[in-house]
Structures are given as structure tokens and as C-alpha cells.
Amino acid sequence: MTTDPTTETTHAAQETGRAGTRVDTATARVQVDLDAIRANVAELDRRAGDANVLAVVKADAYGHGLVPCARAAIAGGATWLGTAQLGEALALRAAGISAPLLTWLTVPGSDFAAAVNEDVDLSASAPWGLAAIAEGARRVGKPARVHLCVDSGLGREGAYGQGWTELVGAALRHQAEGHLRVVGIWSHFAYADAPQHPTVQRQQERFEEAVAEAERAGIRPEVRHLANSAAVLTNPSAAYDLVRPGLAVYGLSPVPDVGAPAAFGLTPAMTLEADVALVKRVPAGQGVSYGHTYVTSEPTTLALVPMGYGDGIPRAAGNAGPVLIGGQRRTVSGRVCMDQFTVDVGAEVRVSAGDRVVLFGPGTSGEPTAQDWAAAVDTISYEIVTRVGARVPRVYAGSVAP
Incomplete structure (x- = not known):
């Protein structure tokens, strides 16, 4: 029987992540093309x-x-x-x-x-x-x-x-x-x-x-x-x-001032994503995360993303890091914690626990890129992709067996 190599590759990765974590119990994952x-x-x-x-x-x-x-x-x-x-x-x-x-x-x-x-x-x-x-x-x-x-x-x-x-x-x-x-x-x-x-x-x-x-x-x-x-x-x-x-x-550009990946015929291979852990309504004036560096300006909805600096998300991304959630680009709200961060998704956006949040990817579907994150925290895309921690499992797709 002939098997689809893409399915077989992804299934193999779903059994065990890079650090031995089962992907089906993980709250976040790296998709590698x-x-x-x-x-x-x-x-x-x-x-x-x-x-x-x-x-x-x-x-x-x-x-x-x-x-x-x-x-x-x-x-x-x-x-x-x-x-x-x-x-x-x-x-x-x-x-x-x-x-x-x-x-x-x-x-x-x-x-x-x-x-x-x-x-x-x-x-x-x-x-x-x-x-x-x-x-x-x-x-x-x-x-x-x-x-x-x-x-x-x-x-x-x-x-x-x-x-x-x-x-x-x-x-x-x-x-x-x-x-x-x-x-x-x-x-x-x-x-x-x-x-x-x-x-x-x-x-x-x-x-x-x-x-x-x-x-x-x-x-x-x-x-x-x-x-x-x-x-x-x-x-x-x-x-x-x-x-x-x-x-x-x-697939990342080492010369972003000269050209983006597509200008050189390159495609970013990594997508970093997580599942929303909690959604709740809060009133205007509510401080968010440690130190209350972000305070809501009106009644709104907060979404909790179960990733933090323990996973390689820069702590400096507080009030700066971009994400795609509920079909819209939003920004991390307040400080990034060891295991989680919060996003103010607004009063009208419908987001539920379990929804997918994309931190970065190729950028072809409206999501931020690793270069966007690098610009947000004043670093380089090399650091953004290499710092993603070992407890975030890697899931492989494609025709090349892992």
C-alpha cells in the first residue's frame, strides 16, 4: 500500500516532539515545512x-x-x-x-x-x-x-x-x-x-x-x-x-534591509502557533499581567496564550510582539510571563478557548513573520527562531522523511 509522505511525516512528528513531549498534549507547537x-x-x-x-x-x-x-x-x-x-x-x-x-x-x-x-x-x-x-x-x-x-x-x-x-x-x-x-x-x-x-x-x-x-x-x-x-x-x-x-x-532573509525572503526566492519554513487557554471579559481600567504595564481603556476581552519566555518568547515582547488571533493582527498586552502572555482582542472579536493563535509564520496568510518579531523587540530573526524552547514540539510536514 502506498502512503502519503506528507501525512506519514506529520504523523510521526505527532507521536513525539523534539524534547519527547507528545504533541497532542502540548499547548503550542512549531510547524516545520x-x-x-x-x-x-x-x-x-x-x-x-x-x-x-x-x-x-x-x-x-x-x-x-x-x-x-x-x-x-x-x-x-x-x-x-x-x-x-x-x-x-x-x-x-x-x-x-x-x-x-x-x-x-x-x-x-x-x-x-x-x-x-x-x-x-x-x-x-x-x-x-x-x-x-x-x-x-x-x-x-x-x-x-x-x-x-x-x-x-x-x-x-x-x-x-x-x-x-x-x-x-x-x-x-x-x-x-x-x-x-x-x-x-x-x-x-x-x-x-x-x-x-x-x-x-x-x-x-x-x-x-x-x-x-x-x-x-x-x-x-x-x-x-x-x-x-x-x-x-x-x-x-x-x-x-x-x-x-x-x-x-x-527561508529567512539575512539582509532584510535589502529584501524580504520572497525577493530572493525563499520561503520561511517555521510557523509558531498556540491554542488559546482562556477567554474572559474585563472592565475598563483593568491592569493586565505583572506590573500592570498594560491597562484596558474600555470593556474588552482578554485571551490567554500558553507560551512565555520559558518557551523562548522574548520578555521584551510585552506590549510589542505581534500575533494573529481571531483573524486579526493584535499585540501582546502587558508583560510576557514564563509560561503565558495575554492579548487584548477587543470587545467585538469572537475568540474562544482552543482557537489557534499564530505568533509568526511565512506571512502569506496575514500572520506576522519572524522578521516582524525581530523588529518588535529590536533583535534579528536568527534569534527569534533559534530561541524557541525544547518543550515546544516540532511537527514536520512535507515529502522529506524526518
Whole structure:
């Protein structure tokens, strides 16, 4: 018997959420459109030209769910995956995902042997990292695959200035001993979301100088990579051999001042929704929630939404966060609490307990978007989607099995 993949995928998710919560007992949920992720990656692949796509699935795939989104990204044409933390890379391997995989944020004591054993590429920014990776490789009995990170101007990860020369020299020594192979050189932009900023060109120049220095010393990288989501969308010259989109994989614009997702052929994949827990009439002059920062101006109806900062709703969204409820856009009324917030839905709007409230989604049905929430609380959409807590179950729809 043939099953509908969309139904099967959603049913599987309804059994258990990301944190083991049964969706049918949850008061809120995240709907994740895996087909949107697949289509977004296909669009990013098209824009990358001859470069391959490394889909960044760090931070539980930006809050969307690590393994299901990794599979959707591969279905869309990503040939690599990337995580910041080694634990997530190992989780992908444990799930049976065999695609080339890079992880870049390790500390002394990280399990480099496990990474080498599972064919996870590792990044190194300092000689100590190379030594630790080499020791892990020696224990496993096969060479590690290493990407050298150069600080081209971000002032964060990567070897800076003379440190790059020292890192290259150390890599060559470990490579000669047979414990590792340098397969990549990479860096990261500071201002890719401002394409005309002068640092963008300067960082590209510094990156190319660093690659040339390494090649003169005898390193032959398989891939050079610099471009993040913003650069993939706005700066084709930074594609090199591999691009590393993150936010754009999930359909959000990393450059909202330049264009919304639709302008780049992207569709937001996450919808955050909840069920109304309580509706009640209150008189004019009634203070709402802690501190009474919102006071009703007339007799009205309050709707209680069972989500709060314990679920990742910004506390700063009090009297600011937008929602779609009763078919209308409304704003959080009063302070956001740990588990709940209140919305003044007005005297005439008919809302009942159990009705659906949409905090954000693609925006195609009048609901707010993650970017709307970011603007309301003075942050970025990256933070809005990644902060949705683990007790909010993820429900997957689409033709890509989670």
C-alpha cells in the first residue's frame, strides 16, 4: 500500500516532539515545512553557481530540528552539512547521515578521536587545536580532515596576522607525520549583511592572500569557503568552492534591509502557533499581567496564550510582539510571563478557548513573520527562531522523511 509522505511525516512528528513531549498534549507547537527547506536550498544552490552548498544546521537547525532539516537540505542539493558544535555533528552521524560534514567550535578536551572516527571534518584556528586533532587521529589510526580558519577581519574565530603563518607551519608538520590532511581553508564575514560595507572587499582580499600563502607553503586545499547566507544572496564573487548558508536555508532573509525572503526566492519554513487557554471579559481600567504595564481603556476581552519566555518568547515582547488571533493582527498586552502572555482582542472579536493563535509564520496568510518579531523587540530573526524552547514540539510536514 502506498502512503502519503506528507501525512506519514506529520504523523510521526505527532507521536513525539523534539524534547519527547507528545504533541497532542502540548499547548503550542512549531510547524516545520521540510519542502520549503528543500526548495530554499535548491535556490541557494542555483545562486552558488559552480560552488557546492554546505547547509549550516547548527543550533538544532536554527531551532527547526537537526536531523529532519539536514535530510531536507540534502534533498535540496546540499552536498555538505555544517555544525558549530561537535555533539551535533556526531548526532547527524548517529542518525545515519553520511554527507561530508564540518564542525568548527571545539575546546581543549573535545572528543577529537570520535570526530575522526566518524569522518567529521574539523576546523583549527590555533596550533593547540591541530595538536589535539592529530592526537585524536593517532589514537584512531587514520588521518583527520582539517579546515584551517583564518581571521580575515571578523576578530572572532581563526588565526590572525602572524598566527596564520604559524598555523600553516604547524599544519604542514602534522600533515608530514601522516596524522591529518588539510582539506579546506575558510573564514567568515563581519559585514556580509551590509554588502557595500568596505570591510567586505577587504576581507575577501585578506582571505585570498591567506590562501595564497598556504599554497606557497605546500598546502593544497580541496575547498575554499567564505560566503554565508548574506554573501550567497548578494556577493557571487565570494562563492569560491563552497558556500555556507545558514539562515537562508530556513527561508529567512539575512539582509532584510535589502529584501524580504520572497525577493530572493525563499520561503520561511517555521510557523509558531498556540491554542488559546482562556477567554474572559474585563472592565475598563483593568491592569493586565505583572506590573500592570498594560491597562484596558474600555470593556474588552482578554485571551490567554500558553507560551512565555520559558518557551523562548522574548520578555521584551510585552506590549510589542505581534500575533494573529481571531483573524486579526493584535499585540501582546502587558508583560510576557514564563509560561503565558495575554492579548487584548477587543470587545467585538469572537475568540474562544482552543482557537489557534499564530505568533509568526511565512506571512502569506496575514500572520506576522519572524522578521516582524525581530523588529518588535529590536533583535534579528536568527534569534527569534533559534530561541524557541525544547518543550515546544516540532511537527514536520512535507515529502522529506524526518
